[in-house]
Amino acid sequence: MATSRFHTSQHTSEQLLESAGAIVFRLSTQEVCVLHLLPRDEYILAKGRRNVEESRWEAALREVREETGYCCRLIPVTMRSRAPPAVETEPYGDVLRTHSNITEPFSLQIRHLETEGDVKLIWWFIAVVDEEKVPNEDRPGEEKFNVEFYGYEEVVKKPTFQMDRDMVQRAIDTVKATYS
Template sequence: MASSPLSTTAYASEHFMEGAGAVLFRLSDRKICLIQDRATGEWLLASGRRNIDEERQTAALRGVWRKTGYCCRMLPITLKTWAPLCYDEGELDVVDEAREEAGTCEPFMFPHRTSRSGAFKITWWYVAAMNEQNPAPEDTEFETRLFDFEGAAQTLTYQSDRDVVHKAIAIFRTSFAELLGDVIRWALDDQWCPGAYAQQ
């Protein structure tokens, strides 16, 4: 039996787990929301484990809402991706390379590591905007604080989170260099907290 010339690793379902989270921007003053674990003092990005049959975007929004207390929505961004557009399927002229696409809510990064339980864990990271009409979050196991771009990157405890934030900031600047006013108006409307995660 022939073996693939490419490096391949396969994980059965009992040996991997998925998480999803978002770098949460407050658009009006270009701040990033971080959380601090009150028990350990660690500064982190908000995320959560994906539930069975849950869409990854929904898992990310739910995880951010639970950890920060802020309702949020995915922020359409410009990024390079290997994912083809829907109408590209079956087309012969689709180039097999990373292409720049605008207005997408695709994940922009996924770090992977071995969890404390020994499972292979990946976390899908998105860019999101908070609902600025929200009241201040109530006390939870996490403290929530807003930082400017440089402060957020310097405050995070883990290098992997700093890498995620640096990439999110670069994407944010590329995506909204000329359209920030329109994006802020879009983010301030009242269509927030879809029932898919707000009631969980």
């Protein structure tokens, strides 16, 4: 019997909940968006469920627009990843490499739900507010949220959950390193 070098688990479609979200920047003022979830007095990040046949990045931008009222776009950043280049001209091993000008997810959160075997995957992207467009007045965002922007130093203290604070800091570091 062969033994594995790693832990493996398998989840069927009935056990998966896939979401996507974005850390949303306003580059002109060096601010990041957080949502104040009023019913629970929590500070969270814009995210939501991915629809069938929807790409992860499309889901992230749609969820940001629905929850905040802001139109956004992904911004290309420089970040390290184990993914090979888009065009493989030679065999690439499974190594960490730096990619420039990419809009891939920069983080994945995996939440093990209370139901036996169910998992929630949340793919996170880095996005910027389209400052040419005002928030969608027909759909200004969900009423249960106050949409708030904070400067880089203040925003890392805002999210209720430590994992979110760490992720915001990583996004800020990535944007600063790319656009310094």
